[in-house]
Amino acid sequence: MKRCEAMSAQYGVVFSYALGIIVLFFVGRALSEPIYAVRKIIIGIIVGAVTLFIANFLGEFIGLRLPFNFFTVLAVGFLGIPGLICLIIIKFFIL
Numbered sequence: 256m257k258r259c260e261a262m263s264a265q266y267g268v269v270f271s272y273a274l275g276i277i278v279l280f281f282v283g284r285a286l287s288e289p290i291y292a293v294r295k296i297i298i299g300i301i302v303g304a305v306t307l308f309i310a311n312f313l314g315e316f317i318g319l320r321l322p323f324n325f326f327t328v329l330a331v332g333f334l335g336i337p338g339l340i341c342l343i344i345i346k347f348f349i350l
Contacts (some may be wrong), residue, residue, distance in 0.1 A: 303332025310339055321346060 290323060307328055311321055321342055330338040 299332035300328055301326040301332075302335075303330070303338075306336075306339060307331050310343075319346070321345065 284326060299311075304323075308321055310319075310331075311323065314320060327342055330342060334341065
């Protein structure tokens with residue numbers, strides 16, 4: 256009898272460890288998604304700032320100066336080259 260009780264206790268421990276590992280996997284995966292999103296936003300902002308800086312540097316030769324603020328950096332960072340073209344169009348036709 257004691258052998259069967261010991262075996263069932265070992266199965267319970269193994270089952271508990273397996274369940275704990277599965278829970279840790281899903282919790283880790285759920286926590287890694289927001290980190291990926293934040294990293295993508297930060298990289299977009301950095302790329303937008305660098306692109307806007309280069310556009311302003313090259314635009315000085317033709318008289319193009321785009322404002323360098325948070326919103327223009329976000330527009331260029333998230334939209335890329337089309338965002339930069341939109342800002343240039345807005346600068347020439349609206350402002």
